[in-house]
Amino acid sequence: MPLTLFEKIWQRHVVVEEEGELLLHVDRALFHEGSSHAFAKLEQQGRSIARPQQVFAFNDHYVPTTGRDKGVNGIANAEIRNMVIQLQTNATKHGITLFGIDDPRQGILHIVPPEQGITQPGLLICGADSHTATHGAFGCLAFGIGASDMMHVMATQTIWQRSQKTLRINVNGSLGFGVSAKDVILAIIAKIGVAGGTGHVIEYAGSTFRTMSMEGRMTVCNMSIEAGARAGMIAPDETTYAYMQGRPYAPKGAAWDAAMMLWKQLPTDAGACFDREVSMNAADIAPMVTWGTNPEQGGPVTGAVPNPRDIEDEIAAQEAASAIEYQGLTPGMALTDIKVDKVFIGSCTNSRIEDIRAAAEVAKLGRAVIPAWVVPGSQLVKRQAEREGLDKILIAANFEWRDPGCSLCTAINGDQLQPGERCASTSNRNFKGRQGTGGRTHLVSPAMAVAAALKGRLTDVRELMKGA
Amino acid sequence: MTPFTTLTAIAAPIDEPNVDTNQLCPTRFNKVPRGPAYARVLFHDRRFNADGSEKEHLLNVAPFNRAQIIVADRNWGSGSSRESAVYALYEFGIRCVIASSFGDIHANNCYKNGLLPVVLSDAACAALRKQLREHPGSTISVDLAAQTVIDPQGNPHRFDIHSVRKKCLLEGLDDIARTVQYRDQLEAHEVVYRDERPWLYTKNI
Numbered sequence: 001m002p003l004t005l006f007e008k009i010w011q012r013h014v015v016v017e018e019e020g021e022l023l024l025h026v027d028r029a030l031f032h033e034g035s036s037h038a039f040a041k042l043e044q045q046g047r048s049i050a051r052p053q054q055v056f057a058f059n060d061h062y063v064p065t066t067g068r069d070k071g072v073n074g075i076a077n078a079e080i081r082n083m084v085i086q087l088q089t090n091a092t093k094h095g096i097t098l099f100g101i102d103d104p105r106q107g108i109l110h111i112v113p114p115e116q117g118i119t120q121p122g123l124l125i126c127g128a129d130s131h132t133a134t135h136g137a138f139g140c141l142a143f144g145i146g147a148s149d150m151m152h153v154m155a156t157q158t159i160w161q162r163s164q165k166t167l168r169i170n171v172n173g174s175l176g177f178g179v180s181a182k183d184v185i186l187a188i189i190a191k192i193g194v195a196g197g198t199g200h201v202i203e204y205a206g207s208t209f210r211t212m213s214m215e216g217r218m219t220v221c222n223m224s225i226e227a228g229a230r231a232g233m234i235a236p237d238e239t240t241y242a243y244m245q246g247r248p249y250a251p252k253g254a255a256w257d258a259a260m261m262l263w264k265q266l267p268t269d270a271g272a273c274f275d276r277e278v279s280m281n282a283a284d285i286a287p288m289v290t291w292g293t294n295p296e297q298g299g300p301v302t303g304a305v306p307n308p309r310d311i312e313d314e315i316a317a318q319e320a321a322s323a324i325e326y327q328g329l330t331p332g333m334a335l336t337d338i339k340v341d342k343v344f345i346g347s348c349t350n351s352r353i354e355d356i357r358a359a360a361e362v363a364k365l366g367r368a369v370i371p372a373w374v375v376p377g378s379q380l381v382k383r384q385a386e387r388e389g390l391d392k393i394l395i396a397a398n399f400e401w402r403d404p405g406c407s408l409c410t411a412i413n414g415d416q417l418q419p420g421e422r423c424a425s426t427s428n429r430n431f432k433g434r435q436g437t438g439g440r441t442h443l444v445s446p447a448m449a450v451a452a453a454l455k456g457r458l459t460d461v462r463e464l465m466k467g468a
Numbered sequence: 469m470t471p472f473t474t475l476t477a478i479a480a481p482i483d484e485p486n487v488d489t490n491q492l493c494p495t496r497f498n499k500v501p502r503g504p505a506y507a508r509v510l511f512h513d514r515r516f517n518a519d520g521s522e523k524e525h526l527l528n529v530a531p532f533n534r535a536q537i538i539v540a541d542r543n544w545g546s547g548s549s550r551e552s553a554v555y556a557l558y559e560f561g562i563r564c565v566i567a568s569s570f571g572d573i574h575a576n577n578c579y580k581n582g583l584l585p586v587v588l589s590d591a592a593c594a595a596l597r598k599q600l601r602e603h604p605g606s607t608i609s610v611d612l613a614a615q616t617v618i619d620p621q622g623n624p625h626r627f628d629i630h631s632v633r634k635k636c637l638l639e640g641l642d643d644i645a646r647t648v649q650y651r652d653q654l655e656a657h658e659v660v661y662r663d664e665r666p667w668l669y670t671k672n673i
Contacts (some may be wrong), residue, residue, distance in 0.1 A: 019630075194543060294488070319486065436493070
């Protein structure tokens with residue numbers, strides 16, 4: 001029987017089945033400072049980590065993005081500092097690999113494992129974070145779990161799962177000028193909705209993804225959770241293998257050849273069935289921007305804030321009205337008339353080298369007129385960008401070049417918006433208060449974020465680049 | 469885990485789709501150790517001003533401040549995987565959330581903490597919320613063994629739940645107790661798997 005990529009990985013990891021629930025073997029577990037609850041449970045039950053070698057910890061959510069030369073002591077807030085220290089203590093105590101605050105490879109838990117080759121095709125990866133779906137870009141099954149499930153993974157290196165439905169999203173054709181992977185995933189979410197993928201694992205297929213870089217694929221898979229799906233994946237191909245070759249944890253020599261034999265069997269077989277399919281044309285996708293307070297409340301930058309009265313579904317209309325009020329917008333106003341106070345380029349969605357390159361390219365066209373931050377996803381990304389001189393371009397254009405971490409995406413390291421402040425952000429969530437209590441978020445691509453910084457309002461980056 | 473069997477309690481209607489876990493537990497509270505402090509965390513930024521005084525919110529006023537059931541809309545608990553969203557619900561006193569759909573990770577987190585997520589149709593959820601708004605303080609009964617919700621007017625609504633999740637909730641079982649009995653199968657699986665992919669187990673760098 002022809003199988004999907006998801007089914008092949010799923011089946012290879014089944015240990016036993018009990019009344020339709022499956023015990024799956026977990027290859028890699030990833031966590032961050034916020035996993036304190038899982039560690040607390042583990043200790044409460046007097047358990048230890050079953051397979052420490054398969055577990056990796058990352059200082060990212062709580063690390064500051066300035067003053068890093070002072071290390072952990074540079075964190076002024078004791079509660080935040082304690083979260084960073086606690087992870088270090090737990091990692092040492094349980095013998096797990098930590099990419100700590102002072103590590104030259106430090107970075108976000110969805111940026112570092114691919115860089116290090118920890119993420120590989122065919123694996124089952126559980127992360128203590130909903131954006132674990134990012135790793136699916138390598139043709140592995142990766143999903144986020146809560147503290148109880150993470151404690152179970154720690155103690156047993158397995159997880160109980162019920163079978164998932166499959167959804168294939170086909171996008172074909174070339175992306176237009178100024179359109180990026182971020183716009184593709186925002187357009188997908190606008191089309192299928194924030195619950196469109198609930199109960200499903202998404203496979204992204206079609207020529208648009210085949211020609212996309214690994215960085216772009218990671219941006220797409222990253223936001224699968226914003227479409228309600230716990231996991232999103234893309235079949236491995238030559239682009240995947242080229243990215244992986246030579247990474248520290250990637251197989252070498254004869255092991256590489258053996259791995260390739262396995263990896264090449266992973267892509268979905270011809271004729272395999274999906275529970276649902278959705279298709280889109282890349283040519284129809286424009287640079288996107290969200291106006292509301294969930295990721296489906298968005299559209300092409302050429303559009304306008306909707307009028308709730310025009311929305312048929314009563315609940316959706318109420319939700320739009322509430323979002324418009326929170327965001328301080330007026331129904332019918334052009335999206336490009338929205339003034340912004342701040343710009344954030346970063347997060348596990350858009351802080352890879354390609355994102356920094358895209359940002360620098362647009363930054364050459366002017367100067368930021370509002371505070372604008374660039375927060376690379378890892379020390380490796382930061383150093384690569386500096387080797388390419390991208391930091392100098394951004395600094396010359398009045399952008400702030402900061403140190404790696406989750407920063408203003410999750411807003412718990414001290415980086416946050418003030419009440420009422422409006423941010424054009426390359427992150428993944430525009431929920432009420434996500435970037436700080438009372439803060440307002442508009443999700444965009446890195447190029448669009450820079451365009452907003454140069455103009456002080458949401459701007460169609462294509463117009464800006466055409467004029468160049 | 470405290471078992472969930474039956475519950476008859478005041479239910480609060482929340483007429484809002486896509487309530488994300490950032491609303492249930494604003495991120496800055498994630499670092500709070502689990503405990504009674506989480507009762508105030510639930511919907512914190514909607515329930516409290518910066519100075520700690522109460523805002524106008526359904527869950528701040530009687531009878532809903534004693535609610536143990538929430539009747540919501542679609543896609544309840546979307547977004548972040550934070551289990552602290554469940555701690556906030558639980559410490560407030562909520563033991564059951566009825567919605568037409570749930571964020572997958574959040575629903576799983578509910579199961580693992582003795583909180584029952586019940587899926588009813590959009591129409592049934594809307595009708596329940598209407599009854600609760602019209603008769604504040606009326607109760608809903610939930611019987612997990614019978615997989616039934618009885619609304620304030622006495623109408624039964626049947627719901628589906630996976631047999632294993634049902635058993636774990638009814639008996640208060642945690643997953644590890646089930647898993648350890650398969651230790652031999654896991655070890656056998658690992659032997660074959662490691663042989664197939666030895667490079668995954670080279671010394672960490």
